[in-house]
Amino acid sequence: MKKQQPDLSRRSLLKTLTVGSAATAVVAASGISVAHAKEGNAVSKQNKDGYHETAHIRAYYNSLRS
Amino acid sequence: MATLKFLCDTKRCIECNGCVTACKNENASALEWGINRRRVVTINDGKQGEASISVACMHCDDAPCMAVCPANCFYKTEDGLVLHNKDTCIGCGYCLYACPFGAPQFPKSGAFGARGKMDKCTFCAGGPEENHSEAEMKKYGSNRIAEGKLPMCAELCATKSLLAGDADVVSAIFRERVAYRGAKNAAWG
Numbered sequence: 456m457k458k459q460q461p462d463l464s465r466r467s468l469l470k471t472l473t474v475g476s477a478a479t480a481v482v483a484a485s486g487i488s489v490a491h492a493k494e495g496n497a498v499s500k501q502n503k504d505g506y507h508e509t510a511h512i513r514a515y516y517n518s519l520r521s
Numbered sequence: 522m523a524t525l526k527f528l529c530d531t532k533r534c535i536e537c538n539g540c541v542t543a544c545k546n547e548n549a550s551a552l553e554w555g556i557n558r559r560r561v562v563t564i565n566d567g568k569q570g571e572a573s574i575s576v577a578c579m580h581c582d583d584a585p586c587m588a589v590c591p592a593n594c595f596y597k598t599e600d601g602l603v604l605h606n607k608d609t610c611i612g613c614g615y616c617l618y619a620c621p622f623g624a625p626q627f628p629k630s631g632a633f634g635a636r637g638k639m640d641k642c643t644f645c646a647g648g649p650e651e652n653h654s655e656a657e658m659k660k661y662g663s664n665r666i667a668e669g670k671l672p673m674c675a676e677l678c679a680t681k682s683l684l685a686g687d688a689d690v691v692s693a694i695f696r697e698r699v700a701y702r703g704a705k706n707a708a709w710g
């Protein structure tokens with residue numbers, strides 16, 4: 456099991472926003488960090504046991520067509 | 522690579538709640554009192570134009586829950602499923618506010634009305650723990666995807682109204698049905 460790290464860049468956004476005078480620059484920078492945060496939500500389990508069309512699933516799909 | 526989706530063919534749904542029961546039974550090991558991951562919503566009940574739809578997490582492509590969660594609990598699998606980690610969930614409820622389908626659920630038995638860990642439909646794909654481990658069963662319920670099967674709710678739907686699986690296959694089947702019906706309003710409504 457792979458544990459996910461809480462993304463601190465999002466929380467530090469709130470702190471940095473209170474700094475004030477440099478607010479616009481911070482907003483621009485925070486846009487980038489949010490984008491990084493999204494990439495951080497990575498797939499945490501490999502797909503070897505993911506979806507694959509088994510005989511069981513094919514039979515289910517066929518039952519939907521009748 | 523497949524993208525897994527649910528689709529409810531409302532013309533076939535008879536509001537039997539079989540999907541709700543199937544889900545509760547399949548994932549009973551993980552469900553606290555009062556939690557229904559799936560439910561059936563009916564409009565115009567008892568009147569002309571009555572229609573029912575079975576709703577749970579739709580495993581959004583650009584999931585709002587994932588975007589707002591302050592604890593970064595959510596992750597997306599290679600099959601396009603939106604799953605979450607109950608160990609890091611702080612029970613804040615943001616995901617419920619963000620979700621257009623009201624999918625996230627919270628245990629109702631906590632002291633002082635505290636929200637427990639969020640629970641929602643996993644597409645019967647378990648959680649971040651090892652497949653079929655005791656921890657996975659206890660926190661997330663069954664993992665049918667790893668067994669080469671699809672969610673119990675859809676597989677058990679008696680009228681084949683609730684469809685689940687590879688989005689390409691499911692939408693092709695639905696299109697065939699609509700073409701066969703041939704009428705105006707043959708899809709939804």
Ligand code: SF4
Binds near residue numbers: 578581622641
């Ligand atoms: S919980 Fe709601 S917002 Fe999140 S993926 Fe499911 S349907 Fe979408």
Ligand code: SF4
Binds near residue numbers: 594625
């Ligand atoms: S309730 Fe849990 S999963 Fe939902 S937004 Fe809060 S921490 Fe994230």
